Amino acid sequence: MLKVIPMDECSGQLSEAFSLRLEELSVLDMAWLHPQQSGAGAAGGPGGSGAGPSGSGGPSGRPLLCVLHQDPKGARHVKTYEVQLTAKELLDGPWQQQHVDSGGALLIPVPSPLGGVIVVGENVVSYLGGPGGQAPVSAPLRQTIVTAWCQVDPDGSRFLLGDRQGGLQLLVLAHDGGSRVSGLRIEPLGHTCRPSCLAYLDSGLTYVGSRSGDSQLVRISAQPVNQPAPMEDDEESGSGAVPPAPEPPTYVELVDSFPNLAPIVDFVVMDLERQGQGQLVTCSGIDGDGSLRVVRNGIGINRQATVELPGIKGVWSLRSHYGDEYDKYLLLTFVGETRLLALNSEEELDEAELPGFDGAAQTLWCGNLATDHLLQVTSASVRLVDTTTLQLVSEWRPASGFAIHVAAGSPTQVVVATGGGHLVYLEVVRRPEGVVEVVEISNVVLDSEVACVDVSPLVLQQQPAGDDLAIDGSTTNGGDINAERSSLVAVGRWDQTLQLLSVPSLTPLSTTPLGGEVIPRSVLCTALEGVPYCMVGLGDGALHTWRLDPATGGLSDKKRLVLGTKPIMLRTFRTAAAAAGRDGGNGGGSRSGGSNAGGVSVFAASDRPTVVYSSNKKLLYSNLNENDVAFLASFHSAPFPRSLAVASEGALTIGTADDIQKLHVRAVPLGENPRRIAHHEAGRMLGVLTMRLETDGSERGYLRLLDDTTFDVIASYTLAPNEMPCSIAAWSGSTGGVNGESSPSNVCFLVGTAFVVPDEAEPARGRILVLEHVLGAGTGQSTIRLVTEKEVKGSVYNVIPFVKDKILVSVNSKVTVYRWVVRNNGGGGTTAGAAASTGAGGGAGSGGSHVELASECSYSGNILALYLATRGNLIVVGDLMRSVSLLSYNVEQGALEHRAADYNSGWTTAVEALDDDTYTYADNLLNLVVVRRNAESATDEERARLQVVGEFHTGTFINRLRHGSLLMRPPDSEFASLPAPLIFGGTDGRLGIVARLPPALYDMLTKMQSALRTVVRGVGGLSHEAWCAFSNHRHTAEARGFVDGDLIETFLDLGPEDAALVASLMGGSEHSVEELTRKVEDLARALH
Structure with a gap:
């Protein structure tokens, strides 16, 4: 279906939308084509494939829509439609093109007098639909995926193309000065961040907007900006030294950059000074724009x-x-x-x-x-x-x-x-x-x-x-x-x-x-x-x-x-x-x-x-x-x-x-895609799992160990081909053999992986790796040693240190507890505790024994156990489709027992335990949900159900929830005793805080939120209440159990009259403006 929203050209008012049926089932891109009449219509704006005219595009004067689609056999075609607004119908357009480049995914409308459309593929760029039935014109393109484009000249003779590797290219349409395109030419310009949009400003200045790295303002020059200055002749000019290979010319010069944390895939909270004031280290960016971002509160010298x-x-x-x-x-x-x-x-x-x-x-x-x-x-x-x-x-x-x-x-x-x-x-x-x-x-x-x-x-x-x-x-x-x-x-x-x-x-x-x-x-x-x-x-x-x-x-x-x-x-x-x-x-x-x-x-x-x-x-x-x-x-x-x-x-x-x-962000460029991160507090190291795009187009996984202060890379470990890193945790517990005399550093990381094979719908094989940092004789000589590995049947989505020096792992639908076992090379085995008492060594062959991981117990009642959070012997499981459930580990019996579950379906994206009975999770529809266990209920049925007590629409896709704080709380504040908050990070680069409030404070802030909704109007008249409402595919409900801190803090920016109105709506005799201001300021200082 095609949704059409008519707009009045004079007033700009939107009319009632209507739907039109398309024959194509798999639409890849659409674009309004410019009118082919000379001087008619307006040129499409740069920076997107939907730029189009307000005038007509087809010979009949009706708007002309160009559609790029794929048929069931995988072939791709271009078809045009005339949109008849009065009759609300789609009519076949003046032309169509069968079997364009199999990688074609982007349409660029070309303004008059040239007209037509450019189809950008992975290997070929083609010009179609020129005036007078002109034959298609094509040019080869370096194999890549173009992610953004913008128009340079008003007549559409030049366009900028940006690809996923950050390459910036100039597409030139050669023409005879009239309306006929004679050829296409592509000129590499240089590299930028990975663009999500491009906007050509003027005089070579171009804005490169990115959702996967820092956005940039660049200047495109007519001459290479990296051309070396000519060197004077000297006596050593004929020494026979081989000159270094020249760099390819680049015409792109960075003018300014604009920091961006997106997407935050994972993060860790570090409190290096042990004063309750942490700093975040996030895994941000994609591919070449991948980096660690160090986020801290306060001012540095x-x-x-x-x-x-x-x-x-x-x-x-x-x-x-x-x-x-x-x-x-x-x-x-x-x-x-x-x-x-x-x-x-x-x-x-x-x-x-x-x-x-x-x-x-x-x-x-x-x-x-x-x-x-x-x-x-x-x-x-x-x-x-x-x-x-x-x-x-x-x-x-x-x-x-x-x-x-x-x-x-x-x-x-x-x-x-x-x-x-x-x-x-x-x-x-x-x-x-x-x-x-x-x-x-x-x-x-x-x-x-x-x-x-x-x-x-x-x-x-x-x-x-x-x-x-x-x-x-x-x-x-x-x-x-x-x-x-x-x-x-x-x-x-x-x-x-x-x-x-x-x-x-x-x-x-x-x-x-x-x-x-x-x-x-x-x-x-x-x-x-x-x-x-x-x-x-x-x-x-x-x-x-x-x-x-x-x-x-x-x-x-x-x-x-x-x-x-x-x-x-x-x-x-x-x-x-x-x-x-x-x-x-x-x-x-x-x-x-x-x-x-x-x-x-x-x-x-x-x-x-x-x-x-x-x-x-x-x-x-x-x-x-x-x-x-x-x-x-x-x-x-x-x-x-x-x-x-x-x-x-x-x-x-x-x-x-x-x-x-308030916040300062420092970038630590990696040049590869960071996926997971863990902090080894005792070893003062960060373990970062990364994926690097190789020159042949394949991806390779790595473990990088970094100093947690300088962020210098200490050592690296390369995973096997087709092995993708999935999870990591720092290990400081006892392993029997790992922490013996042969392991003086005692810095170990647990890594979970999956082998991704193209013909498998889901990974059928993965590994649990125990990797140890081994100090070298000098700087830069440290290495990473594989202590032991455990092959499993699936993807290791989580690996977490657990009670009694156990390891908690989720592999596909199964949650498993592993214990350490030291086996003699002759085949005998003992528990880790027994090995520790005998002082057995760490690796295979150390003292005639080696350490292994053995399954102790497991639970398989999930579709995919994607996320785990622990609190003591309690385990919160976030499922792909079944929301969250609660397991407990029976230490005496060595068994996992199902305790309760939220029986509402939900696609979980992050989980965390707030306390022994309260847990929170985020879903793929940008909601945050809090559930509570009815541990004291009289019936088994009630005790087995996790009751939803809070729902809130955050507007961001949350990838991680972690306990922590970016500041030290004032010791005399009335909010100093609040429980430690949760920090969340999302794909849009947003960081947020979820704090638990005492009932009296929650009631007061709820009244204030209601009053502020009356006084503070949203941009464009949008309803704050509707925005915060919980919504999924089954129902929409008013947010409950949450107050929006951003809205509450707008009270501090109100004028005296509006602030007094808010206080009166709350009950002026109970709350004065001065009291409300003090409470909001103190709460803001206590939380962020």
Whole structure:
């Protein structure tokens, strides 16, 4: 059947669809043909085989449809139809072509005046249907499968073709300048990613969209871009050395790439630091675009230089002059000492001296001043140094008996605390005679000791991209006076209060209790996205934030978060790109973002360093993937542009920071198709099963072992011909012989395979392989040893370490438990435990014995047991068609017992156990289902049934569900006790989180979801409720047991009126906007 949807040419409105019957049963492709009349109709757009005109295509003026189809004998033909819209009929078209290329699968309509259609096959490209009954024209094509095309010229004389290997070719239609095609020519251009669509933009720029790798923007040049430059003659030119074979010319130059995780076939969660914050490693891409993608939450430091310097108590960057673009100095302070690093003529950091600085004292604050001076504050004095002579020009000392304990400054101001509650406000003043001095303007005695102080200027206007900011947020190029002078001083006091005072009088503006008994350790006033904030870091790792009114000192919208367990030190800074938008598809729908490029962010140094930034006028938080960072400073210099100086407990590191966003993705190219992955935690290795497309068109399977930190390939193992890798698991248990003296590495992987033979509908043979990593004598000399193998009758879809050092395997319809057996070479055998007690060796012939796998028990009540998940001795089986079932392993009897099943049919794509009684699975119709076992029911029938308790349409084909998290949960959060979530990965590259909620929270979020559906309208007016509804081939039902986290988090982006409307729809007396905002923000931070 052909479904036709008429559209009004003027209004664009769609009319009622109707169906037309086609004679062809196997349609491979269709295309609307362009009208053959000169100047009639519109040219088809590039990038698809359905591009067509709004005008008529046939001689009668009716739309002309071209159909490529295959008959029952496998022959392929092209036929045209005229579509009669008024009568709703299909009439035979003006021409047809029998027996085109047997590999023909793509139709490309050619615009007027040439007209006709191009049939793209695997070996031949043909032009058919030219005006006046022109005979077909063909040209040979390198054997491949073309996956995308686009039109280059308006007259259709050139097209770009992209194939599954990433080859890009130019198809040229030679013609006489009229409407007759005289020949076809194909010119190879180069290689790109594997294209799913192509779009020619202009001037050689072409967008290559890919569903199997990173999309690309490329430039096609008239001359080869890899042509080597001519080399000058030298004495060795006639040495007789054989020159390397020249590379084939390529005319394709990569301009930009756009990351894509799709398709995610498998993934693993690694927690390398054992802190509860994992990172994902996904198997992504297809064939040559295959890669591992390392997905992590937080911001990384790309290290450029590191030096061991223990005991750093502070770090600041300084410029030679206030208006300079680049920093020149790094000032490091220690207990009783200050040291200076400066860039020398070779652009290297060397130790230097500033005569005007006190190097024998610890620096409390330093910075560049607007008067083109440097200022250093120590416990003894405030020192003003001339940037030209580097000599001391002015000094202020506290009264006798007092010492400076705390200090802060701006480009024109300094505030110091001298003990006993004394607070002194100083300014740098230029006298009429030109002398610059540090002058005391005012002082005040507070009724509590000062713990921390800040006088940072507030830049309330968004800073233009490109203007440099110092670490304190002041401009480095003069700028507005508001960027050089603060109107208030923020003071954190020992009595656990925050006090704001006006300057220059130091008159109190407001006093805010912090609560608790912990002393504030750092205070900061700054503006993010033009919104002023006041932040206080406490000694227990908690951070308080308020919105600040600079005119009155009023504080509002208080929030408290626990970032770590050690004292927090706050600094503002800039990165190379302090911005990133939402993560889009790759973020699995999570909210993330950053300030605009060139904006300011706040660094909170602690044992769990955090970056505080703003997106859409809301504060967001992202972890820094470094441990125990004590201090940080911007360091923008010629050799280290847009860099940071990061001081930890024992070292100083200079590097650049990643973009400020939630998720960061790193690609590890493989050049082959990754299928399955497992992480050996003890061995610090990844085992990756791959398939590589060989030059002869065949595929070969491999096991690659990679270092889990550097991702370098350590060793490889080649599978047998026609053997396809199906499953893998890391093995750390006892095998009797494997972990003996002959196996010092103890790094083993279990691999399940299948032999794929063309004339077999299903694999009839497979293997279970036990492979061990064997350390070599040097780097790159490691190998993989086959410890033992077990041949089975079918495909090994799953291999999983199980209880009591057993192995759980699913082969076709059977689930089997295997045990280790050590057999003597003479034929006798013992169990693995007995062998272990005798210290038997690992491989065959080791100590006269070898280890084998023996079947202990099995269960065969499935069609195809494609997926397994275990929890203790419970086994969740995901079947090809029979949804999920539950088995249990009886340890004492050594038997598998059927416990319960979901008797609804479903094509399972992934399974996982949530707890002992609750399990979840995904199906091929993009649904996620949760079932529960009625273990306490009175009847056997109820206990044997898995009851569906949750259904939700995700919109993605889920390939894997795994327990794990990408972040550490705040310890004081009300959601810290939530069970560990599930992470899922899909074919479209989407990552998502499934979290279990307590009943009260679920009820509240369900009400919020219902209210948001009323307030937030979908794109195009689509119904969110209809989208989330569970649907299969039998029925459609409203989603239940789930709330959509993406919809819930849109509440944070609502304006005040819409947010208030949502709260009122939920019951305004029960839930305030502030409470709802806090709960949604805390829940988002706890989950992603």
